[in-house]
Amino acid sequence: MKYSELYKLLKKSVHYDDDKLTPIDTLDVYNYTFHSNSYHIIPGEDEYRCSVHDFSVKAPDENSWKSDYTILDVVDSHVKENAEFRFHIFTPKDSKPARDVILLLHGFNEKNWIKYYPWAYNLMMATGKTVVLFPMTFHMNRALPEWSNPRLMTELYNARKQEFPDIIGSSFVNVAISTRINVKPQRFIWSGMLTYYDVIQFVEEVKQGKYACIASDARFDFFAYSIGGLLAQTLMLTNKNDYFHDSKMALFCSGSVFSRLTPVCKVIMDSETEQMLYRYIIGYLDTFRAKDHWLGHFLSEQHPEGYNFLSLLNYNKLMDYREQLFAKAHDRIYAIALKQDYIIPYYEVINTLQGRMRDIPVKVDVDDFPYPYKHEDPFPLKESICDAVELAFQTTFKKLSDFLK
Numbered sequence: 001m002k003y004s005e006l007y008k009l010l011k012k013s014v015h016y017d018d019d020k021l022t023p024i025d026t027l028d029v030y031n032y033t034f035h036s037n038s039y040h041i042i043p044g045e046d047e048y049r050c051s052v053h054d055f056s057v058k059a060p061d062e063n064s065w066k067s068d069y070t071i072l073d074v075v076d077s078h079v080k081e082n083a084e085f086r087f088h089i090f091t092p093k094d095s096k097p098a099r100d101v102i103l104l105l106h107g108f109n110e111k112n113w114i115k116y117y118p119w120a121y122n123l124m125m126a127t128g129k130t131v132v133l134f135p136m137t138f139h140m141n142r143a144l145p146e147w148s149n150p151r152l153m154t155e156l157y158n159a160r161k162q163e164f165p166d167i168i169g170s171s172f173v174n175v176a177i178s179t180r181i182n183v184k185p186q187r188f189i190w191s192g193m194l195t196y197y198d199v200i201q202f203v204e205e206v207k208q209g210k211y212a213c214i215a216s217d218a219r220f221d222f223f224a225y226s227i228g229g230l231l232a233q234t235l236m237l238t239n240k241n242d243y244f245h246d247s248k249m250a251l252f253c254s255g256s257v258f259s260r261l262t263p264v265c266k267v268i269m270d271s272e273t274e275q276m277l278y279r280y281i282i283g284y285l286d287t288f289r290a291k292d293h294w295l296g297h298f299l300s301e302q303h304p305e306g307y308n309f310l311s312l313l314n315y316n317k318l319m320d321y322r323e324q325l326f327a328k329a330h331d332r333i334y335a336i337a338l339k340q341d342y343i344i345p346y347y348e349v350i351n352t353l354q355g356r357m358r359d360i361p362v363k364v365d366v367d368d369f370p371y372p373y374k375h376e377d378p379f380p381l382k383e384s385i386c387d388a389v390e391l392a393f394q395t396t397f398k399k400l401s402d403f404l405k
């Protein structure tokens with residue numbers, strides 16, 4: 001089936017309502033409900049406790065981070081949609097419990113999976129593996145529906161433009177996430193950390209036999225797009241309990257450390273938020289880690305996952321440490337970067353994955369397509385270029401799935 005037909009068909013027929021769907025005669029989609037055990041680590045609690053280290057701390061004063069918009073000022077750790085949510089598993093039709101699973105991780109500020117359905121289906125068909133579409137904290141169906149409501153968000157967008165007349169890249173699509181991260185930039189880090197623990201919980205639930213369509217001894221690979229790469233890298237390089245010792249990671253428009261991204265655009269984040277995140281993460285994170293004892297505890301060597309995530313934030317910090325992690329896993333990582341991707345530039349993907357001396361032999365292909373495309377929309381659905389898009393989509397996913405086979 002052609003990419004454009006597949007896109008339309010899956011967009012129309014995949015949903016969360018039933019526990020099992022068969023949208024095409026080659027595909028079963030299972031929907032499960034996930035209950036996060038770790039949601040209480042994120043902002044909103046009065047007191048925090050890490051049971052691993054018997055470490056307790058009172059919450060810092062949270063009053064300073066109100067946005068003035070009640071619709072956004074939710075108590076993060078109390079958001080039900082984030083703590084309990086539905087997610088999709090794509091499996092070849094009528095297959096036995098899967099022994100091989102690809103965890104598909106998405107981009108920043110994504111509200112639905114539609115773009116990824118044909119990607120997941122293609123990966124599944126080409127590799128024969130089962131694909132799990134796992135949503136990040138406060139993304140997809142883990143965000144409040146109001147944050148995607150065009151009317152409500154347009155009101156907020158107008159107010160934000162008045163507050164910051166010179167703002168760039170603001171839109172009703174990114175105003176919720178931009179405003180929330182602007183007032184509390186550590187939300188960016190907590191979103192990554194909580195999703196890390198949720199994925200580990202999912203892997204452990206698989207091992208306990210909780211998912212009938214996946215075998216309890218299944219192994220896991222990663223397909224990550226855009227910011228999802230930071231999460232896939234943290235998971236694979238940390239290799240908790242050896243869960244990912246033989247995992248492979250395919251990165252598409254992804255792979256650079258955070259400080260080398262150029263994320264300002266209408267679908268991702270606005271310029272005020274980018275500046276705040278850079279100030280927080282690149283400028284003064286060491287100071288904030290020392291002041292915020294809870295965050296500091298997780299971004300320390302006591303928690304290898306947090307320390308590895310930290311090493312992926314700022315290019316100029318922990319360079320030797322980060323590069324030895326990539327060197328160790330080099331033959332299990334493959335990236336396709338796009339020449340005209342200005343959000344995650346290809347040379348920054350190379351800078352991170354191959355290291356500053358280009359002495360880490362991670363394979364990175366820099367591809368280009370003969371039609372106008374963007375980071376956030378590499379395969380546009382336009383009638384006039386549909387043949388070129390079809391070829392680009394099939395060629396790209398053939399290379400990614402050959403690696404993941």
Ligand SMILES: [Zn+2]
Nearest residue numbers: 050052053055
């Ligand atoms: Zn701890």
